[in-house]
Amino acid sequence: MTQIASNGDQVLRVTDLRTYFPVRSRGLFPKTIGQVKAVDGVSLSVAPGETLGLVGESGCGKSTTGRTVLRLIAPTSGTIELDGDDITAMSAKQLVPLRRKAQMIFQDPYNALNPRHTVGTIIGAPFEVQSVTPPGGVQAAVQDLMERVGLNPEHYNRYPSEFSGGQRQRIGIARAVALRPKIIVCDEPVSALDVSIQAQIMNLLKDLQDDFGVAYLFVAHDLAVVRQIAHRVAVMYLGHIVELASREDLYAKPLHPYTHALLSAVPVPDPRAQANREQIRLSGDLPSPINPPSGCVFHTRCFRAEDRCRVEVPELRELLPGHTVACHFPMVDLQSTPSSVESSKI
Amino acid sequence: MMRAARPFLAVEGLSVEFPTEDGRVQAVDGVSFSVERGKTLAIVGESGSGKSVTAQAIMGLIDRRLSVVSGRAWLEGRDLVAMSDDEVRHERGSSMAMIFQDPMSSLHPFYRIGAQLSEAVLVHQKVSKQEAREQVLEMLNRVGIPDPKTRIDDYPHQLSGGMRQRVMIAMALINSPALLIADEPTTALDVTVQSQILELIGTLQQEYDTAVVMITHDLGIVADIADHVAVMYGGRIVESGTVDEIFYEPQMPYTLGLLSSVPRLDQVRAERLDPIPGNPPSPISLPPGCVFQPRCAYSDRVTSHACETVRPELVDIGGGHTMRCHLDADQRGQIASDVLSALAGGGA
Amino acid sequence: MSAYVVRRILSMVLLLVLLSLVVFILFSLLPADPARLTCGKGCTPSVLEANRIKLGLDLPVIQQYWEFVKGLFVGRTYAANSPDPVQCSAPCLGYSFKRGEEVFVLIKDRLPATIWLAFGAFVLWLAAGISLGIYSALRRGRWQDRSVMGFALVGYSLPSFFIGLVAIFFIIIRWQLLPFPSYISPFENPVQFLQTMILPWIILATLYAAFYMRLTRNQMLEVLGDDYIRTARAKGLPERTVIRKHALRAGLTPIVTAAGLDLAGLLGGAIITESIFSLPGVGSLAVNSVNDADLPLIVGITLVAATFIIIANLIVDLLYAVIDPRVRLT
């Protein structure tokens, strides 16, 4: 394992990031009638060689966070520091050299690759964009990469359509690691894949991290996948990070009611263990990010909510070393796995 | 046909073949399983393994002009495969029903949910529109739609994903079918909504004494709700048994591979998972011997290359636990105990 | 909804103003001097000048435009100061000196034939196109499908003047199944009206039906693969309900768009068909006006045709909202 720097120089440091999307009325003269608060005050940092998992339900702002951090979407406010450089307000031109340090892998292995380019061109593109000539030439470097990610280097001239979903994901990964970036934002890289292929890709990502010391911001909705790959995990709800802790702490002693509910909702592939787990069933669905609830954004579905939660926004506090939670009534009293939650609350 | 012991739903040697431009696609090959009322059979497998085609063949939703469906599917002693299109149509939605993966696209975007549900009532029951609407309201209430009186006049796009799937469940169960086939009903939903939906299906299953066929690729869901499990690979069932047999005494290398591929929420596994290598087979060019052979780590333990040349038969290894593999019992036992102990000790 | 309609009508008017302005400016940029065209062989400079003033061509373009717009509402008098002023009553779309008639009246007289032709053909092609399109989709890949699509291809690729002339030659001249076409209002002589219109209807409809068959077939094939169709079948609905109630409605939107715009386009004149069958419609009027370089008439016809299209657009959009509840008219 690569040594993880605990503090000091982080590859990525995000402070109070907000990304709002205007909502426009339709018609001939559209006007802005509201805002989707996709990311609403997110702070996080990623150390070199570390994997930070970002989990949450659909629409909570995980992908938007990932994209904003790479400046693929303009932030509304906040700061983004990439390897010590403040990139929040950089122009597209200024960003070009910094793209070497940060790359992205996408969820959908079918749409992320240009169908009219050969695999060689796709994987070699970063060299071209950055005008870098690797020792031995681009083709040799690309074939090296293909070998490294488990593709047959002889398939250099084939097109993406000739590859399976898992292989396409390997192509995307090869492209992302080509310039040895310091951090890769992975947006649900294994969600579209079958379990056996999912495991292959997760192993590949880990191996690359061991070899190159690359850090990952790993966006996923599957909590089991994140447990397998992340060192630290941030849980998002409606644009906010509600809990952030090391993997061990988060899964063993979740402090936020939402994390509790989320963990208890995932069935485990073990019938006897599953039969003994108690589930907290949240009522209702995710509220709209256009009109988020007042106070604690989770209070409409929270089983511990009290009057205070409806008015006062809970700050993110470090309750235990390295374990931060945004909740007025964190579940410190229940120092155990979700299975011991009183069932009367269900 | 009059054997009294025939299970409620008994599928025997079901095969579906699609002639396509690229060649014959044998999507389902000789699939057999059975389910009793009140019980849940889970069909698991990776994408393309033939789960959905199996389900649609039972429901008579495969266009027989464009495909070849053979075998038997006995529902309460009547063979659905032998029935005419019109006879099966009368069973659909009344004695058997189905829900699908994507609740948004599965509802007609242009009709109010009340109309879509009433339609299901009116096609099978001789009742007035008003009575149908009453039944719909009652059913919406049962599946936990808040304020059904106003929601009944909503269009699908006005509902959330979870609510839409509740509406689909209401539509499926409104004529109290004895068989419910659910094809990945929660794959498109968030886990918190998934657990609501699975609980709802379970509650209604008890209420109506329904036989449920749950199609999924999620072993967690299998462990949560199944009584019996059928593992599919390359259009075939490669192993089937009770849920405990599949999870704690798996026999076939593919089942073991699946179990060791899944990351787990409740334990830290080894840093590296131990996945099945390679990719699932293409249904156009299936391997001649065991369909799993190209990815199997144990085929070299079988003598005279049988795995490459001979299709293993489905054998009953006791009490209804069946599997397809050339390995002998000792070899299988050895492999299973090695793999399972590696899994259990993975956290160390 | 009604607020939406009002807003749409306002923007429609705006669009028409812009459009007419553009038409005006375009025609004023033409190298040909329209006044010269009004004055035949024995033209003298003084006649030319007089005509120019009559036409209002001595004024700047913007003022000409203003006069035109004013004329639409209050009528207009050309060459008011000359000994023979020309009166054009509201709504004055211009005055054709060539024909010595108000443009509005010219077009109005020609509209009935065009409207009858367009609507008759419209009904025919929709009925044939949609039903054969569905039939073809349901028999996809089989001989019925192939023959319908083959027919569509032929209908689509044969130029209508060719079919028209062939039809006239065989049906009217050679076999004498129908009398020579001679348009008459259906209220005066319904039999002669039908005898005259039947061939133009069929020929115009063939061309469009071919297109609608393909459109409908493709739409149906796409929709029949959708998940909610599978749901409809899973409910146990009979196949014809699945097709008629679920698939057709879902596939209707592009057909409505095409139908609305095609009909509107035809209301501006079916040039070829009208000319072949010598129907006194707007289309043949347009051809003549171009041949004679009758500028005011050309401008008038252009504006009328454009108005039909703009109105059709609004109607199509309103129909969308009726078909698809997700479309919100805001």
Ligand SMILES: Nc1ncnc2c1ncn2[C@@H]1O[C@H](COP(=O)(O)OP(=O)(O)OP(=O)(O)O)[C@@H](O)[C@H]1O
């Ligand atoms: N370009 C955009 N314009 C307007 N709203 C957007 C845009 N992109 C995202 N949103 C909204 O922002 C919110 C967060 O979206 P985001 O894609 O980040 O969610 P996510 O957590 O990645 O969800 P998923 O698990 O479904 O991928 C959602 O409500 C989404 O609808």
Ligand SMILES: Nc1ncnc2c1ncn2[C@@H]1O[C@H](COP(=O)(O)OP(=O)(O)O)[C@@H](O)[C@H]1O
């Ligand atoms: N209509 C069809 N024509 C040709 N092949 C088909 C058709 N429907 C399904 N298949 C093929 O049959 C196989 C099984 O599909 P399916 O049952 O949908 O798999 P899954 O297990 O993911 O549900 C796949 O390879 C699929 O491509």
Ligand code: SF4
């Ligand atoms: S602050 Fe209140 S509502 Fe929010 S999570 Fe904590 S207890 Fe629940």
Ligand code: SF4
């Ligand atoms: S039959 Fe052979 S290839 Fe197939 S699973 Fe058994 S050992 Fe592996």
Ligand SMILES: [Mg+2]
């Ligand atoms: Mg996302």
Ligand SMILES: [Mg+2]
């Ligand atoms: Mg499927």
